[in-house]
Amino acid sequence: MITFLFFLSLHMLNAGFPIFVSQISGQPALGGIMTTAFMMAAIFSRPFVSAFLYQLNIKKTISITLLFVAISMLISYGSTSIPFLIIIRVIEGAAFGIITTLLATLATSIIPTERTGEGIGFFGMATSLGASLSPALALYIYNSFSFQNILLLALVIILSVFCFSLFIKNIFIGKETKMDHSIIHYIFDKKALFPSVLVFFLCITFGAVFSFMGGLGEEVGLGAKISLFFFIFMFVMLLIRPISGKVFDRFGYKVLIYPSSISGLIGLLLLAVANHLFVLIAAAFFYGIGYGILQPTLQSWAVSLVAREKKGTANAMIFTGMDLGMALGSPIFGMVAGIFGYREMFGYSSICILFILVFYMFSSKNQKLEEIKEKAVLIQKN
DSSP states (O other), X not given: OHHHHHHHHHHHHHHHHHHHHHHHHSOHHHHHHHHHHHHHHHHHHHHHHHHTGGGOOHHXXXXXXXXXXXXXXXXXXXXXXXXXXXXXXXXXXXXXXXXXXXXXXXXHHHSOGGGHHHHHHHHHHHHHHHHHHHHHHHHHHHHHSOHHHHHHHHHHHHHHHHHHHTTOOOOOOOSOOSOOSOHHHHHOOGGGHHHHHHHHHHHHHHHHHHHHHHHHHHHHXXXXXXXXXXXXXXXXXXXXXXXXXXXXXXXXXXXXXXXXXXHHHXXXXXXHTOOSHHHHHHHHHHHHHHHHHHHHHHHHXXXXXXXXXXXXXXXXXXHHHHHHHHHHHHHHXXXXXXXXXXXHHHHHHHHHHHHHHHHHHHHHHHHHHHHHHHHHHHHHHO
């Protein structure tokens, strides 16, 4: 619940700030900087918090950081200074990186190993529901009232989250009390690198969807109906994640990568030809299945590859891939949309899903070759 509400609050601002800043400045590029500043701050804060995970009191760190978020929201109310708002976005982004890494580490530490996929599926549902519901809610409030109302609601939610955080049971990740290894040991694990790269490409597409569905609605004449995409997307994830988590625990990640990637690819291609509400609903359905299965599967895969004391590192790497993908997806595909239009932009974004399929395909072949070599060596020894 804490994770869901935290994502809802911060991503409401991520959806509202670009529109607000673009309107007051007359420069859409400045609106994109608001999202990029937030995401880049989150990216740089994650390695820092994962490096000092053993030394932190997780419960106190979450509560104190939430207070800083609440203060930043409060002092930004009514401000129209672009440099000041960028600073606020950096503070909020750093806090986002810290808190989400710690919450994910808490979650993965209490999930039984044999139910990793199911547990992370539920936890990932909280993050995705917050991220997918927030733009629809923010757009509704912005169009019906004002950006300042979005800010007030986000502040109320954060204060509620702070109250809930006081009831978190603190969990100690390991027995280390000092830095016994190099900083790289705590912020990087090569076993989790490949799933993190795949989630990076996935979230490039999510950054485009998250940022430019409103523009697509205007381009194809769907207007406010475009928010239906996020509700369908959210509903599909509610249905699919518990199922995919159990499939992961029983059969592993291999049976999920191909069908989820293909479904996400279909969803983006449908957005590229969307000219009717029915096509939009179909796109939300397929993209919801694709993202809803692929994101928690990659996170579960990464966490299952590392030792228990490195779960925080694996989570930080996965979230860094997600943040970096969203941070780059928004400005890159914003430029593409400016040149070709929004529908064509979503068509080009589908290339990122193709990258996932191609990279995974080559990785699977290399893994099979390694297994064959190992078997051959064993046969020779026997």
